[in-house]
Amino acid sequence: xxxxxxxxxxxxxxxxxxxxxxxxxxxxxxxxxxxxxxxxxxxxxxxxxxxxxxxxxxxxxxxxxxxxxxxxxxxxxxxxxxxxxxxxxxxxxxxxxxxxxxxxxxxxxxxx
Amino acid sequence: xxxxxxxxxxxxxxxxxxxxxxxxxxxxxxxxxxxxxxxxxxxxxxxxxxxxxxxxxxxxxxxxxxxxxxxxxxxxxxxxxxxxxxxxxxxxxxxxxxxxxxxxxxxxxxxxxxxxxxxxxxxxxxxxxxxxxxxxxxxxxxxxxxxxxxxxxxxxxxxxxxxxxxxxxxxxxxxxxxxxxxxxxxxxxxxxxxxxxxxxxxxxxxxxxxxxxxxxxxxxxxxxxxxxxxxxxxxxxxxxxxxxxxxxxxxxxxxxxxxxxxxxxxxxxxxxxxxxxxxxxxxxxxxxxxxxxxxxxxxxxxxxxxxxxxxxxxxxxxxxxxxxxxxxxxxxxxxxxxxxxxxxxxxxxxxxxxxxxxxxxxxxxxxxxxxxxxxxxxxxx
Numbered sequence: 125x126x127x128x129x130x131x132x133x134x135x136x137x138x139x140x141x142x143x144x145x146x147x148x149x150x151x152x153x154x155x156x157x158x159x160x161x162x163x164x165x166x167x168x169x170x171x172x173x174x175x176x177x178x179x180x181x182x183x184x185x186x187x188x189x190x191x192x193x194x195x196x197x198x199x200x201x202x203x204x205x206x207x208x209x210x211x212x213x214x215x216x217x218x219x220x221x222x223x224x225x226x227x228x229x230x231x232x233x234x235x236x
Numbered sequence: 237x238x239x240x241x242x243x244x245x246x247x248x249x250x251x252x253x254x255x256x257x258x259x260x261x262x263x264x265x266x267x268x269x270x271x272x273x274x275x276x277x278x279x280x281x282x283x284x285x286x287x288x289x290x291x292x293x294x295x296x297x298x299x300x301x302x303x304x305x306x307x308x309x310x311x312x313x314x315x316x317x318x319x320x321x322x323x324x325x326x327x328x329x330x331x332x333x334x335x336x337x338x339x340x341x342x343x344x345x346x347x348x349x350x351x352x353x354x355x356x357x358x359x360x361x362x363x364x365x366x367x368x369x370x371x372x373x374x375x376x377x378x379x380x381x382x383x384x385x386x387x388x389x390x391x392x393x394x395x396x397x398x399x400x401x402x403x404x405x406x407x408x409x410x411x412x413x414x415x416x417x418x419x420x421x422x423x424x425x426x427x428x429x430x431x432x433x434x435x436x437x438x439x440x441x442x443x444x445x446x447x448x449x450x451x452x453x454x455x456x457x458x459x460x461x462x463x464x465x466x467x468x469x470x471x472x473x474x475x476x477x478x479x480x481x482x483x484x485x486x487x488x489x490x491x492x493x494x495x496x497x498x499x500x501x502x503x504x505x506x507x508x509x510x511x512x513x514x515x516x517x518x519x520x521x522x523x524x525x526x527x528x529x530x531x532x533x534x535x536x537x538x539x540x541x542x543x544x545x546x547x548x549x550x551x552x553x554x555x556x557x558x559x560x561x562x563x564x565x566x567x568x569x570x571x572x573x574x575x576x577x578x579x580x581x582x583x584x585x586x587x588x589x590x591x592x593x594x595x596x597x598x599x600x601x602x603x604x605x606x607x608x609x610x611x612x613x614x615x616x617x
Contacts, residue, residue, distance in 0.1 A: 127255075127256065131256065185469075189469075189472055192471075192472055192474070193474050193475065194320075194472030194473065194474065195313050195314070195472070195473045195474055195475045196313045196314055196319065196320025196323075196472075196473060197314070197320060200317075200318050200320055200321050201320065201321065201324075201469050201472050202469070203318075204321045204324075204325075204465045204466075204468045204469050205465065205466060205468075205469035207465055208462045208463070208464070208465025208466040208468070208469065209462070209466065210462075211459075211461055211462035211465070212458070212459060212462025212463060212466065213462075214458065215455045215456075215458035215459045215462060216459065218261075218455050218458075219257045219258070219261040219456075219459070220256070220257065
C-alpha cells in the first residue's frame with residue numbers, strides 16, 4: 125500500500141507541474157497574462173514565482189531542443205512534454221489508488 | 237501439468253504489476269488490445285497529416301514554394317499548428333505499435349496460447365505484423381527526403397532479383413518504369429490502403445474468439461499517450477534534405493530499427509543474405525505452432541440426456557467451440573449443445589457454465605473439480 129501512496133503522490137505532483145507549465149510552454153506566457161484575480165487577491169508574489177519558475181523552465185527546454193536541432197516550433201514540443209507529463213502523472217495516480225478490485229471474490233456455484 | 241520457466245517469468249512479472257497498479261490496470265492483461273489503441277492514434281494523426289500531404293516528386297517550382305511531397309511535409313512541420321508534434325506522434329506511435337505487437341507475440345508464445353485451435357490467431361497475427369512493417373516502411377518513402385530515395389532504390393533492387401516476376405514487381409512498386417509523380421501516389425495508396433486492410437485482418441484475427449479484449453482501460457491508454465508525448469519531446473523530428481533524383485551516390489542514412497531493419501540486413505549481408513533472412517525468418521515464425529501443436533486435448537463432452545438447451549455453455553465458451561443445434565425428435569427441449577472438438581481447448585469454462593451437470597471434461601469430472609476448488613479455498617482461508 126505504501127508504494128502505491130508514493131506513486132500517487134509523485135503522479136499528482138507531475139500532473140500539476142505539467143498542467144501549470146502548459147501556458148508557458150507554447151504561448152509565450154508572461155506575468156501580465158495571468159488572471160487579474162491574482163492581483164485583486166494581492167497574490168502578486170505567487171504570480172512572480174510562477175512566471176519565474178515556469179518561464180525559465182520552458183526556456184531551458186527550448187534551448188535543449190535547439191541543441192537537438194529539432195524541426196518545427198520548439199514551443200510545441202515543450203507543450204507536448206508538459207501535456208505528456210500531466211497525462212502520465214494523472215494516469216499513474218489513478219492507477220495507483222483508483223481500483224476497488226484488490227481482492228477477487230469467488231462464488232462457488234450451487235449445482236442443481 | 238509442468239509450468240515452463242518462461243511462463244513462470246511472465247507470471248512473476250504480472251504479479252509485480254498487480255502489486256503496483258492492481259489487476260484492473262495491469263498492461264500485461266491488455267497486450268493484445270494495446271496495438272489496437274495505437275492503431276487508432278495512427279489513424280487519427282495520419283488523417284491530420286493526409287489533409288496537407290501532396291504526393292508528388294515534382295520540384296520544378298520549389299523556389300516559389302510550390303509543393304511536392306517533401307515541401308508539403310516541411311509545411312506540415314513548420315507552418316501547421318502542432319504539425320511537428322502530430323508528425324512525431326505518428327512516427328513514434330508506429331514504433332510503439334511494432335513494440336506492442338512483438339511483446340504480444342512473445343507473451344502469447346511463452347504462455348502457450350498459440351497452439352491448436354489458436355493457430356488462426358497466430359498466423360493472422362504474423363500477416364498483420366508484416367503488413368504493419370510494410371505500412372511503416374512506405375511511411376518513410378512518403379517523406380521524400382534523401383533516405384526515402386535510397387530506400388526506394390534498395391527496394392526496387394531487391395524486388396528485381398526475384399526470378400520471373402521481379403522486374404514486374406519493381407515496375408508495380410514504382411508505378412511505372414522509373415520514379416515519377418505516380419510513384420508517390422502508389423506509395424500513398426499502399427500506405428493508406430494497407431492501413432485500412434488491417435481492419436479486415438483484425439476481423440480474421442478475432443473471428444474465433446468469443447470475447448476478445450480489444451480496448452484497454454482509459455488509464456492504460458493515458459499512460460501510453462503520456463509516454464508517447466514525452467518521447468516526441470525527447471526525440472524531436474529533425475530536418476532532412478530533399479531527395480535528388482540526379483544524385484547517383486548512395487549516402488549513409490539513419491536507420492529506424494523498428495521498421496527499417498530489413499534494409500540494414502540488406503546493406504550488411506547483400507541480396508542473398510537479405511532474402512535468406514526474410515524467407516527463413518518468416519517461415520520459421522509461421523511454422524512455430526505446427527511441431528508444438530501436437531499436444532492432445534480431451535475435448536468436452538455433452539451428456540445428451542441432461543442438456544436442456546439453455547445455451548449458457550455456448551455463450552460462455554471463449555473459443556466458439558460449442559454450437560447449439562436442434563434437439564432430436566422426442567426431446568422435451570428445442571436445442572441441444574454439441575462440441576466442435578477441433579476448437580475445444582479443454583479449458584472447462586463450459587463445465588462451470590452448465591447448471592445441470594450436462595457437460596464434462598472426460599478426464600476431469602465436474603464433481604472432482606468442484607471438490608478440489610473447495611479444498612483449495614479452505615486451505616487459503
